[in-house]
Amino acid sequence: MTIRQKRYATTARAAVTLLTAFGALAGAALAGAAPAGAAPGTSIAPGVTYDEFDIPAAKGTAHAHVLTVDLRNPRVRLDLLYPGAAAARATVSQQATAQGAVAGVNGDFFNISETQHPGVEATGASVGPVIARGSALKAAVPNGQRFGPALPPGTSTEDVFGVGVDRRARLDDLSLDGSIRTPEGRLPLGGLNQYALPVGSVGAFTSKWGSVSRVRATCGTDTNRAAPCSTDTHEVTIRDGKVVSSADTPGSGPIAPGTTVLVGREAGAQQLRKFFAGERVSVRYRLVAAASRIPYRFALGGYPVLDDGRPLPGLDDRTSAVRTAVGIADRGRRLVLLALDGAPEYRTGLTIAEVASVMGELGSADAFSLDGGGSTTLVARAPGATAVSVRNHPSDGRERPVPNGIGVFSVPRPTP
Structure with a gap:
């Protein structure tokens, strides 16, 4: 058992099983299968697939945009998206384009206002x-x-x-x-x-x-x-x-x-x-x-919602919103990046407890919540394109500048 598993083990055993309403997601697996009714996956690059599908939720239907990333593929690499400084912001598409990513999602919560x-x-x-390219970029602020x-x-x-x-x-x-x-x-x-x-x-x-x-x-x-x-x-x-x-x-x-x-x-x-x-x-x-x-x-920062297959105790099961999350499967060798759609018909979104359940149904053993609401953005290249495009509808009606994100990169095949 890892340090993290020990940290949550005692309280996790006492957690009540959550979200039986997600039975419609049964059978979903990170290894390529999407929930029933999902569109067939589209290959973005070797080892990288994009899917989108509806999710039945307590407060209405949510629409998910999902990237699956196989880190066992030698042509796949993940790295931090950021504008080059800790105190700077740019849209996810701008950051991905500048760094040459084939796909990505927004990252951590941030100091957005000072009213x-x-x-x-x-x-x-x-x-x-934040660690960027192996070096410390910044440390965490106090919890309060x-x-x-x-x-x-x-x-x-x-x-x-x-x-x-x-x-x-x-x-x-x-x-x-x-x-x-x-x-x-x-x-x-x-x-x-x-x-x-x-x-x-x-x-x-x-x-x-x-x-x-x-x-x-x-x-x-x-x-x-x-x-x-x-x-x-x-x-x-x-x-x-x-x-x-x-x-x-x-x-x-x-x-x-x-x-x-x-x-x-x-x-x-x-x-x-x-x-x-x-x-x-x-x-x-x-x-x-x-x-x-x-x-x-x-x-990069955020907070865990799923640990060793168990939702963390105390997850909010009342407040629904547009969310972004990342899940880990196959002992860290495979990832699922999820961003909900912010279009008006889907804007009720999911609660954090529902996010944990969905990520588990998609095959994740561990999952981590990132910034949501108007920050939620998923970008990916269309087949044959040379730049990414925004796949979800940001709830602000346009992309929000953010401080960082998770970038998916495709490494060229070695020449003989």
């Missing part, structure tokens, strides 16, 4: 940890600073879906391990390229953050996203291992490669005020996986 903090810029940065529906019991903003360098998909937790070293001692690092820092901490911002203002990182508290911004802040810029400048208010603008900006709030700000120009400072960080020692090629 509680007038004058503060929404960053567009995602909630959870999360955007999106309530988390199921036992989950957190550190939960991720990822694919390892061994080409297997997994669910895991990624926590930040970092420190700031000066000649006087060492300080813990409380954040990395994230839109909200823990109260009293110091966070690091690098060139991977982007150019958006860093003020939002000092707003809210660990338990209340809407709490006022801190009035006790300080920022220090480190270049080539030395302090080059400082300010009492977090700044904005691009951060040059080789430069790290440290932002502190409350106790963290008080520590940063002790730094002086020319002082030597080094910053180190990494994202530590709880369940796997295999390095991740990419990972």
Whole structure:
């Protein structure tokens, strides 16, 4: 039993069997068979198939768009879609086209608005940890600073879906391990390229953050996203291992490669005020996986809904919405990417509990919920096309810019 399985085992045994209304999905399997009445699968690329079909739900019919991905096929690769910075957004089709993906779906929930903090810029940065091309891009915000529906019991903003360098998909937790070293001692690092820092901490911002203002990182508290911004802040810029400048208010603008900006709030700000120009400072960080020692090629946040074939206890079974999810089958060798249609006739969607049931019926042993509503988007190339097209109807009536997504790539066949 894995660490993740142990984490949910006790409460999962007590979970009530959910959603018997999905008997119409019986017989569906990830290995190519869709539920009764589904359209035949269309091959998008070697090892990648697209299907769409109706799903009977408690509040009406939902319409699913599904990609099945066989990671055992050597010509298939999964990677992170993102606009090149943590605090940036673009549509899924723009990201997929820019990176050459043949298909993809939207990813994590994100800092979409700042109505509680007038004058503060929404960053567009995602909630959870992100690994891009094997390197840490950002860490998770505190649970209370999360955007999106309530988390199921036992989950957190550190939960991720990822694919390892061994080409297997997994669910895991990624926590930040970092420190700031000066000649006087060492300080813990409380954040990395994230839109909200823990109260009293110091966070690091690098060139991977982007150019958006860093003020939002000092707003809210660990338990209340809407709490006022801190009035006790300080920022220090480190270049080539030395302090080059400082300010009492977090700044904005691009951060040059080789430069790290440290932002502190409350106790963290008080520590940063002790730094002086020319002082030597080094910053180190990494994202530590709880369940796997295999390095991740990419990972992004969301939250688990299905663990070892069992729906997580406490899943919401009342609120229906348009959803995006990813399922894992065949011990991480096969995936199902699901995006619901946001057209008016299907907009009632599914509850999270229904999503878990559907993903199980489609053959997933583990499943992970991603951002939904107006963010839900699935793109794929049509046969013979050179660019992706949007397959579902986004519920906003157009694609919403998002911070990241899951991209499916096709590797050319080796030439003899």
